[in-house]
Amino acid sequence: MADDQGFPPNLSRAQEAAPPPADPAPRAPVPVFRPLLPCVERLLPYLRRIDATRLYSNRGPLVEELEGRLADLIAVPPHGLRLAASGTLALMLAILAHAGRGVAEGARPVALMPAFTFVATAQAAEMCGWRPVFADVDPVRWTLDPDAVRAHPDFGRAGLIVAAAPYGILPDIAGLARLQAETGVPVVVDAAAGFEALCDAPGTVSDTVPMALSFHATKSFSTAEGGAVAWGCASGQRRVMQIANFGFFGTRAARTIGLNAKMSDYHAAVGLAMLDDLAARRAAQAHVADSYARAAQGRVAGRLHLPPRISPAYALYEATDAGACARAEAALHADAIESRRWYGHGVHREPWFADTQAPEAKAEAAGVLPVTCRLCDRLLGLPTAPDLDLASIAWIVAALARAEAEGRAR
Ligand SMILES: *Cc1c(COP(=O)(O)O)cnc(C)c1O
Helix, strand or coil: CCCCCHHHHCCCHHHHHCCCCCCCCCCCCEEEEEECCCCHHHHHHHHHHHHHCCCCCCHHHHHHHHHHHHHHHHHHHHEEEEEECCCCHHHHHHHHHHHHCCCHCCCCCCCEEEECCCCCHHHHHCCCCCCEEECCCCCCCCCCCCHHHCCCCHHEEEEEEEEHHHCCCCHHHHHHHHHHHHHCEEEEEEECCCCCHHHCCCCCCCCCCCCCCCCCCCCCCCCCCCCECCCHHHHHHHHHHHHEEECCCCCCCCCCCCCCCCHHHHHHHHHHHHHHHHHHHHHHHHHHHHHHHHHCCCCCCEEEEEEEEEECCEEECCCHHHHHHHHHHHHHCCCCCCCCCCCCCCCCCCCCHHHHHHHHHHHHHHHHCHHHHHHHEEEEEEEEECCCCHHHHHHHHHHHHHHHHHHHHC
């Protein structure tokens, strides 16, 4: 249901007051994430501007306007945010602009990174010529700990550190900036799902450590496909724009490595229309998180991870062990509720990376990433969406509670 602004209304009071159905009838399947981007009416004013200017790409006026509005939201000067065609490309631009290509780093070809992340973190580094070596994450924060990275056996071979913001949880940016300053090893952050975290903690964007954001449709703020580099460094951001545009800057001479990683003005139109409704969207997301928390009370409370700790693109269930997680997965599946292990079993266990790691690194990864393995074995992505209804949430929590009861009865 959409109002005339194209945005779904917040859940109504009546819905809130209704008790969860005692014996729910068969329901439509619940997808794990159901994107909701601006409707055509909200896009039209922006598309008309494109028709009038005939500027479709190459940093047209809509791209520049979206950059300015996003920079304001994350409290950086206008040059502090540059758009890209996807989050993965934004991460590649950040790596290339800050650390260059790994193949050029003969003695230090390794990029140290977590395996507790989406596979694109490692793919972006590999596409930039770096050899991924995986490090374990902190069990409480779920991110790379700067001191642990420094003590990693492969640190001496590392010419790049790629930290991640798993499920939008930012790593210790100040600690990583210190690590970079003290060791000279460049640090880049894959903060793909970190948009809301950056909005909510002004001052987090660094002048020294670039962060990449994703605006893919499965993220909570989206341009359908898109991404950005957030970085307060003006000269670094000039390199980002140059590399994203075939190495051209000002003239048509290719003066650096380059590719086409630019966002189009059509995609920027989606982002601008989405920003027009950002406050309502964020309120709806907060309401969904709150509904989950209330439905879980006395049942699976304490085992849900919800916004604002994580990005509103996710709702997570943390089972007590791998068996309990499999039971929860099966119970949800039996009720036509989709769930997802967003990070698989860890990037180090993806066939490509498991096979291309040096044999010694592979053996080590299997043995020394206990936190990553434990998290991936226990965490299950639950359905979420800005308009996920209370009845579905009650149904999801009931399935989880049933799986836990089955576990206790065993
Ligand atoms: C979504 C995501 C990406 C990929 O972003 P795209 O915009 O789809 O390229 C990379 N890393 C992480 C951690 C993500 O969550």
